[in-house]
Amino acid sequence: MELDPIHQFEIYPLIPLRIGSLDLSFTNSALFMVLIVVLTSGFLIYATTRRGLVPSRLQSVAEISYEFIASTLRTSAGHEGMKFFPFVFTTFMFILIANLLGMFPYFFTVTSHIIITATLSLAVMAIVVGYGFKKNGLGFFRLFLPHGIPMWLAPLIVFIEVLSFLSRPLSLSLRLFANILAGHITLKVFAGFVVMLGTAGFLGFLGAALPLAMTIGLTALEFLVAFLQAYVFAILTCLYLNDAIHPGH
Amino acid sequence: MEGQLIIAQAEVPEAPAPIEPGAPAAPLVDTPPLEPGGEELHTEVGAEEHGATFPPFDPTFFASQLLWLAITFVAFYLIMQRVALPRIGAILEVRRDRIAGDLDRAEQLKRESDAAIAAYEKSLADARSKAFAIAEDSRKKASAAAEEQRRENETALASRLAAAEGQIAAIKEKALAEVGTIAGDVAGTVVESLIGKRATADEIRAAVTAAGDR
Structure with missing residues (x-):
């Protein structure tokens, strides 16, 4: 069981809660979601208590994260996109902190469950479609027919565009889920090799250095992936929001 | 492993059987002691299930995850939107304003110093032209005075020259x-020594005049 790479993804209830036939228990996953909210909110609020004109280190971290998302959103969705800034910021921070918390040994990774990533990406798509229709009415359908396309090509283009639009929530959720899942499994497998070889005599002890080096490298890579996947999710959200704001390409 | 998997999967269809009677029991009877019992039973089954199904695809806790994701995400969104982001935004705004204000002030000070430099340059130019005018004026005055002096000297010299000329003329005359x-004296003496006889003054004068006229 100790070397089972799947064990880390298991969900177990901490506070059982059952309404009708629905199991709504407060699980380890829920605990980490609460932890994400408490840690991130606590950090951002604590870091900005001094409101220094010249920022302290913590305050500049808060400012950098703010300006990073703000500039990403502004460059990809324009000034009008800034009304979605709280949403994009929340999404980015939630995923980033979920991924980073998952890097701690024995910690649960919220984003390693498809239901979480799927819900987040469906929320993004719901906002895109909802705002797109609210702002542009039926003009939102222009999204599927870019300007300057010959009419005889239109059916094909519309088909492709609709298909690509529908595949967005799928790719958005699977990319994050699969990256985090695969990374954590790989990490666990290589770390397991270290233990297995290390306890298998002298030669095995020497041989364990190889997977150990691999584990160290993979850990660094996973930190990169943790940030990168949160960023990819955020920037794609920005691009999709841009489609909702300016559907005429 | 394969065998285990098959056994575990085989157990799954059997597993819901104990749950079914437990689940309806919960809404029917509100007595709390029954619920934890049902729950424990369920978790035991869950643990067995986890050995078989891949946890991320296990729908047992889908509803729970959805609920807690919704609660935490909405709470997170509200905290970010209402508290954290306005705070950071305000800090950045204050800094931007302060920098813009400082730049404005620097610009204003630069304008002021430019104006001061211009005023200084102007007064310098004024002073220079004034000094030039004064110099010119005094030069003119000095040259006029010199001219006057020269003229005076000239007239004085001219008068003295005239006087001298008059004197010369008088002396000459x-x-x-x-x-x-x-000439008469000489002529008288010459005539006397020549002929031994004195010529009368009238004769001599006439002779001298005649010689002078010739």
């Missing part, structure tokens, strides 16, 4: 007048 008497 006088000398010329005396020439006749000297």
Whole structure:
């Protein structure tokens, strides 16, 4: 069981809660979601208590994260996109902190469950479609027919565009889920090799250095992936929001 | 592992059987002691299930995850939107304003110093032109005075020259007048020594005049 790479993804209830036939228990996953909210909110609020004109280190971290998302959103969705800034910021921070918390040994990774990533990406798509229709009415359908396309090509283009639009929530959720899942499994497998070889005599002890080096490298890579996947999710959200704001390409 | 998997999967269809009676029991009877019992039973089954199904695809806790994701995400969104982001935004805004204000002030100070430099340059130019005018004026005055002096000197010299000329003329006239008497004396003496006889003054004068006229 100790070397089972799947064990880390298991969900177990901490506070059982059952309404009708629905199991709504407060699980380890829920605990980490609460932890994400408490840690991130606590950090951002604590870091900005001094409101220094010249920022302290913590305050500049808060400012950098703010300006990073703000500039990403502004460059990809324009000034009008800034009304979605709280949403994009929340999404980015939630995923980033979920991924980073998952890097701690024995910690649960919220984003390693498809239901979480799927819900987040469906929320993004719901906002895109909802705002797109609210702002542009039926003009939102222009999204599927870019300007300057010959009419005889239109059916094909519309088909492709609709298909690509529908595949967005799928790719958005699977990319994050699969990256985090695969990374954590790989990490666990290589770390397991270290233990297995290390306890298998002298030669095995020497041989364990190889997977150990691999584990160290993979850990660094996973930190990169943790940030990168949160960023990819955020920037794609920005691009999709841009489609909702300016559907005429 | 394969065998385990099959056994575990085989257990799954059997597993819901104990749950079914437990689940309806919960809404029917509100007695709390029954619920934890059902729950424990369920978790035991869950643990067995986890050995078989891949946890991320296990729908047992889908509803729970959805609920807690919704609660935490909405709470997170509200905290970010209402508290954290306005705070950071305000800090950045204050800094941007302060920098813009400082730049404005620097611009204003630069304008002021430019104006001061211009004023200084102007007064310098004024002073220079004034000094030039004064110099020019005094130069003119000095040259006028010199001219005056020269003219005065000239007139004085001219008058003295005229006086001197008059004097020379008078002396010359006088000398010329005396020439006749000297000539008469000489002529009288010459005539006396030549002929031994004194010529009369009138004769001599006539002779001298005749010689002078010739």
